[in-house]
Amino acid sequence: MSQLNATKVEKYRNHFLREVEANVEEGHWVKMCMQCGVCSGSCPLGPYWEHPPQEIFMMIRAGKREEVLKSSSMWFCTSCYNCIARCPRELPITHIMHGLAHYAKRLGLAPQNQATPKFAQYFWDNLYNGGGRVNELKLGLSLYFMNGLVEGIKTALKMRKIGQGMYFSKRMNPFEIFGGHSCKDSQGLKAALNKAREIEEAKAAQFKG
Amino acid sequence: MAEKKLGAYICKGCGIGERLNTDQLANVATREGKMSFVKQHDFLCNSDGVAMIQADIDAGTVNHLVIAACSRRAKTDAFNFADVAISRANLREGIIWVRPATAEAQETTQEMAEDYIRMGCAEVKFINLPAASNEQSLVRHVLVVGGGFTGLTAALEIAKAGYQATIVEKSASLGGVAAQLHKRIPNCSPFAESQSNGIAELIAQVQGNNNITLHLNSTVTQTSGAPGRFEVKITQESGSTITANFGSIIQASGFKPYDATQLLEFAVGKSPDVVDQLGLEALARQANGGKIKRPSDGKAVQSVLFVQCAGQRSNKPGHLPYCSGHCCLTSVKQAMYFKDSDPNIDAMVVYTELRMPGAGGEDFYRSGQNKGITFTKGVVSEVIPNSGSLTVKFNDLILNEAVKQEFDLVVLATGMVPNSGVNIEEVVAAPEEDKTEAKTATAAPVETKLAAESILNLDYRQGPDIPQLVHGFTDSHFICFPYETRRTGIYAAGPVRRPMDMNQAAEDAAGAALKAIQALENAALGRAAHPRVGDLSFPQFRKEGCTQCKRCTVECPFGAINEDEKRYPLFNEARCRRCGTCMGACPVRVISFENYSVDTVGQAIKAVDMPDEFSEKPRILLLACENDAYPALDMAGMTRQEYSAFVRIIPVRCLGSVNTIWISDALNSGYDGIILMGCQKGDNYQCHFVKGSEIAHYRMSKIDDTLKQLKLETERVKTYEIAITDIQRVPQLINEMANTIAKIGMSPFKF
Numbered sequence: 001m002s003q004l005n006a007t008k009v010e011k012y013r014n015h016f017l018r019e020v021e022a023n024v025e026e027g028h029w030v031k032m033c034m035q036c037g038v039c040s041g042s043c044p045l046g047p048y049w050e051h052p053p054q055e056i057f058m059m060i061r062a063g064k065r066e067e068v069l070k071s072s073s074m075w076f077c078t079s080c081y082n083c084i085a086r087c088p089r090e091l092p093i094t095h096i097m098h099g100l101a102h103y104a105k106r107l108g109l110a111p112q113n114q115a116t117p118k119f120a121q122y123f124w125d126n127l128y129n130g131g132g133r134v135n136e137l138k139l140g141l142s143l144y145f146m147n148g149l150v151e152g153i154k155t156a157l158k159m160r161k162i163g164q165g166m167y168f169s170k171r172m173n174p175f176e177i178f179g180g181h182s183c184k185d186s187q188g189l190k191a192a193l194n195k196a197r198e199i200e201e202a203k204a205a206q207f208k209g
Numbered sequence: 210m211a212e213k214k215l216g217a218y219i220c221k222g223c224g225i226g227e228r229l230n231t232d233q234l235a236n237v238a239t240r241e242g243k244m245s246f247v248k249q250h251d252f253l254c255n256s257d258g259v260a261m262i263q264a265d266i267d268a269g270t271v272n273h274l275v276i277a278a279c280s281r282r283a284k285t286d287a288f289n290f291a292d293v294a295i296s297r298a299n300l301r302e303g304i305i306w307v308r309p310a311t312a313e314a315q316e317t318t319q320e321m322a323e324d325y326i327r328m329g330c331a332e333v334k335f336i337n338l339p340a341a342s343n344e345q346s347l348v349r350h351v352l353v354v355g356g357g358f359t360g361l362t363a364a365l366e367i368a369k370a371g372y373q374a375t376i377v378e379k380s381a382s383l384g385g386v387a388a389q390l391h392k393r394i395p396n397c398s399p400f401a402e403s404q405s406n407g408i409a410e411l412i413a414q415v416q417g418n419n420n421i422t423l424h425l426n427s428t429v430t431q432t433s434g435a436p437g438r439f440e441v442k443i444t445q446e447s448g449s450t451i452t453a454n455f456g457s458i459i460q461a462s463g464f465k466p467y468d469a470t471q472l473l474e475f476a477v478g479k480s481p482d483v484v485d486q487l488g489l490e491a492l493a494r495q496a497n498g499g500k501i502k503r504p505s506d507g508k509a510v511q512s513v514l515f516v517q518c519a520g521q522r523s524n525k526p527g528h529l530p531y532c533s534g535h536c537c538l539t540s541v542k543q544a545m546y547f548k549d550s551d552p553n554i555d556a557m558v559v560y561t562e563l564r565m566p567g568a569g570g571e572d573f574y575r576s577g578q579n580k581g582i583t584f585t586k587g588v589v590s591e592v593i594p595n596s597g598s599l600t601v602k603f604n605d606l607i608l609n610e611a612v613k614q615e616f617d618l619v620v621l622a623t624g625m626v627p628n629s630g631v632n633i634e635e636v637v638a639a640p641e642e643d644k645t646e647a648k649t650a651t652a653a654p655v656e657t658k659l660a661a662e663s664i665l666n667l668d669y670r671q672g673p674d675i676p677q678l679v680h681g682f683t684d685s686h687f688i689c690f691p692y693e694t695r696r697t698g699i700y701a702a703g704p705v706r707r708p709m710d711m712n713q714a715a716e717d718a719a720g721a722a723l724k725a726i727q728a729l730e731n732a733a734l735g736r737a738a739h740p741r742v743g744d745l746s747f748p749q750f751r752k753e754g755c756t757q758c759k760r761c762t763v764e765c766p767f768g769a770i771n772e773d774e775k776r777y778p779l780f781n782e783a784r785c786r787r788c789g790t791c792m793g794a795c796p797v798r799v800i801s802f803e804n805y806s807v808d809t810v811g812q813a814i815k816a817v818d819m820p821d822e823f824s825e826k827p828r829i830l831l832l833a834c835e836n837d838a839y840p841a842l843d844m845a846g847m848t849r850q851e852y853s854a855f856v857r858i859i860p861v862r863c864l865g866s867v868n869t870i871w872i873s874d875a876l877n878s879g880y881d882g883i884i885l886m887g888c889q890k891g892d893n894y895q896c897h898f899v900k901g902s903e904i905a906h907y908r909m910s911k912i913d914d915t916l917k918q919l920k921l922e923t924e925r926v927k928t929y930e931i932a933i934t935d936i937q938r939v940p941q942l943i944n945e946m947a948n949t950i951a952k953i954g955m956s957p958f959k960f
Contacts, residue, residue: 011612011614012555012557012583012585012612012614013512013555014553014555014581014583017581017583031578031579031581031583032575032578032579034563034574034578034584035584035585035586035607054607055607055608058585058605058607058608059608061583061585062583062585062605062608062612064608089575
């Protein structure tokens with residue numbers, strides 16, 4: 001991976017654009033952006049983005065590989081789909097943002113102290129190791145204790161009433177903490193996911209420096 | 210025409226009968242208007258009413274009629290009677306629709322109607338029926354000056370319509386700039402790929418057409434005459450000259466590419482790898498679909514930068530201030546040359562604003578993006594030639610940073626400079642005596658950097674070429690009346706009238722061809738061309754009264770008036786557009802039309818009943834241009850906007866036809882206020898006669914002296930520019946004048 005990070009990309013050349021097209025979900029749409037800025041204006045979290053979507057697209061075309069992939073921007077996307085609904089060029093902007101985030105994470109370039117990639121990793125580990133199903137109790141607790149034991153206990157106490165309510169209305173089973181249940185043929189699912197990752201990595205390897 | 214038989218018809222429909230005392234109106238028409246009979250009808254524009262009028266005309270009892278009903282702009286199809294003079298009194302839009310239906314308003318409203326009847330009766334007595342002079346003949350032959358894409362297309366369109374065309378081309382070959390293009394911007398769906406320029410096929414079609422005559426290596430050395438009878442001398446390079454007659458002329462003299470060597474910051478001339486768009490077309494033709502090689506060392510280009518708006522859309526000295534319209538599309542097309550030969554070539558376009566005109570423009574842009582052309586908004590500041598590459602400095606305006614980047618080739622999107630010949634306004638500024646010398650002296654005019662040679666060599670008093678509007682383009686109204694120039698029967702098409710691409714030039718050529726055909730057909734019947742199409746009247750003047758002041762010859766916007774050997778005005782009927790600007794100019798009132806004269810308007814002004822100074826009933830005269838202001842007033846009526854009952858409106862052909870003598874006469878006979886409404890003037894003119902409104906405004910700027918002589922307040926006369934959409938504004942202006950008069954008091958000139 002580290003070699004991949006170091007790939008030299010010349011500015012205003014199509015290398016990085018081609019890399020994005022090959023590896024990022026819906027990445028082939030990036031070149032079609034006409035820089036009107038409607039997406040940036042429509043994003044409810046726009047003011048918090050380091051680079052608004054339309055700028056991200058221009059940065060990709062300008063070959064700013066590190067800056068794009070290390071950016072926290074696409075991790076702010078809440079999938080509200082305002083940008084997709086309004087884009088006059090009909091770019092699937094939300095999907096591209098998630099695609100870019102995913103690609104950056106795979107390359108190990110996603111920002112370390114941003115909450116969204118952390119949660120995404122918990123979610124994935126929970127699903128991948130938990131036999132193809134998300135164990136909500138375990139996922140919730142791992143989030144409570146994400147920032148240490150004291151924080152975790154505080155959060156748990158704060159959420160006590162909701163937990164009790166869910167327990168009495170049979171929305172939560174405390175015994176799930178001891179393993180829980182998995183989907184059928186969880187080993188087969190794991191194999192399929194491993195194969196998919198293998199294919200993706202082979203594709204990305206073409207762009208190693 | 211023989212004896213004038215006067216009759217009036219008053220319509221009682223559309224509420225006129227309920228709102229007005231029509232018996233009283235009929236009385237006014239007979240007693241004061243001296244009509245030999247007056248008929249009233251409940252619904253004059255229905256078949257029964259029209260049949261009644263037609264029967265009277267057929268029986269010979271009437272040939273000059275007043276129709277008191279709706280506006281002269283309404284029901285024109287119903288009240289369309291041949292060979293009679295008609296005056297329309299506007300009782301509907303002009304009175305009942307703009308006045309409240311209240312008892313207290315009734316008196317003034319009725320007075321208004323009676324005045325309109327008096328005015329109509331006065332006007333009709335002075336109308337004569339115009340007739341063609343029968344001196345015309347039909348010349349079904351159009352001269353096309355310029356053998357480029359526009360000229361060829363125009364000639365073909367003319368030939369297809371069954372008329373003769375002659376092309377005069379200065380160079381040795383046809384096709385002009387379009388023939389130098391490797392490919393052209395697509396002109397049909399799906400607008401994704403550039404296509405063959407099609408010039409070879411076009412030339413073959415022209416050469417194979419029996420209706421088209423070609424003169425290569427030739428120029429027009431003299432154009433004299435008028436629409437329907439242009440006499441043109443065509444001179445070959447060798448010096449041999451032929452003379453031919455044409456019905457009308459299309460000027461398709463095209464453009465020159467902007468001289469890019471002025472752009473020092475882009476290293477033009479310093480490095481052969483900096484080219485303009487035509488330079489790239491030459492490289493692409495050399496490569497012919499293969500890899501394009503850069504001129505300096507023949508290396509296949511791997512990275513290319515397109516610089517949009519190079520030396521244009523800029524106010525720097527020597528730059529073109531306007532947008533040339535085609536360059537964004539052209540750059541997309543040219544970047545595709547590279548992407549099509551090898552998708553791995555990096556092609557980038559730096560723009561400040563990207564504009565993709567035409568139906569398929571945006572599709573073509575999308576297709577370019579799809580091929581991987583990179584577009585960014587930015588400003589290129591410098592191109593530095595190095596050994597083996599070019600360093601380009603630019604400011605990326607989207608990422609907001611200064612960038613330095615290497616490219617193999619830089620293409621500059623420079624603009625179009627029109628080939629519009631001599632700027633006659635500069636020639637006219639030269640002293641009268643050296644007119645012939647001035648023609649040659651303007652070979653180096655101050656404003657345009659390119660040496661200007663006359664294209665048409667018109668033998669007109671006003672100068673050898675078509676007047677220009679802005680930036681050296683020939684004058685033609687972009688939206689309302691393209692192709693029309695200020696020289697009747699001569700039409701401009703293609704980039705000589707505004708920057709454009711080939712798709713637009715093809716439309717222009719077809720449009721101008723139709724206009725040229727229409728002009729020669731109309732000229733053959735002695736009828737006017739745009740905008741008073743079909744009008745048979747033309748200016749006539751009383752030679753005995755003429756003082757040879759030359760105002761008419763100078764002010765005519767269309768160069769219709771020459772001078773004869775005794776320095777009297779010489780009217781060219783076929784060049785005339787019938788605006789009446791000459792009539793308005795004449796200080797001794799000797800110029801008039803048969804059906805529109807100093808008398809028809811002057812008598813209508815005098816016919817108005819003038820209440821005395823103590824009646825508190827002022828009279829406001831409103832002279833409204835029939836093209837925009839009068840329709841706006843009609844629409845004010847249709848939308849039921851009230852205005853003062855003291856106003857009396859007279860439509861005029863153009864504000865330019867308003868003679869200041871009407872104004873001083875009106876003031877002398879007791880009018881309290883006068884409003885003039887013309888069209889927008891200046892570079893963005895909306896005046897149908899181009900200069901009429903401007904001239905009228907100029908004349909009226911001098912009216913203050915007259916007012917001071919009469920010891921009248923200057924507020925009593927106002928001149929406005931009115932657009933056809935000023936429906937709310939016109940009633941306000943009228944009411945404003947009524948309020949002004951209430952403030953400053955009545956005119957003391959009532960008798």
